[in-house]
Amino acid sequence: MNQTGCEKIVLADAMGLRLIYCRDCNVVEFEIGAVSLRLCPDVVQRMANMLMKASLKLDRLTPTSSEAHELSETHVMH
Ligand SMILES: [Zn+2]
Numbered sequence: 001m002n003q004t005g006c007e008k009i010v011l012a013d014a015m016g017l018r019l020i021y022c023r024d025c026n027v028v029e030f031e032i033g034a035v036s037l038r039l040c041p042d043v044v045q046r047m048a049n050m051l052m053k054a055s056l057k058l059d060r061l062t063p064t065s066s067e068a069h070e071l072s073e074t075h076v077m078h
Contacts, residue, residue, distance in 0.1 A: 005024060006022050006023070006024045006025060007022070007023045007024060008020050008021065008022050008023075008029075009021045009022075009023065011028070016032070016033050017030075017031065017032055018030075018031040019031075019044070021041070026040070026041065027039065027040065027041075028040070028041050028043075028044045030044070
């Protein structure tokens, strides 16, 4: 692998998740803990869209993840 001459830009870095863009390879490296994926920027954008939709759906499916719900209905907590 020729990674020596690559100019890498950190796009996002939070809670063990990291997105790094490599200009020379035109590749986005998605690091999840010890796992690292190499994706094209195109796929990353589609993935982000998908994750957004999935996250919204999850919010609706899991009542505990909704903060607003917890605040308005404190008696639900045992
Ligand atoms: Zn590279």
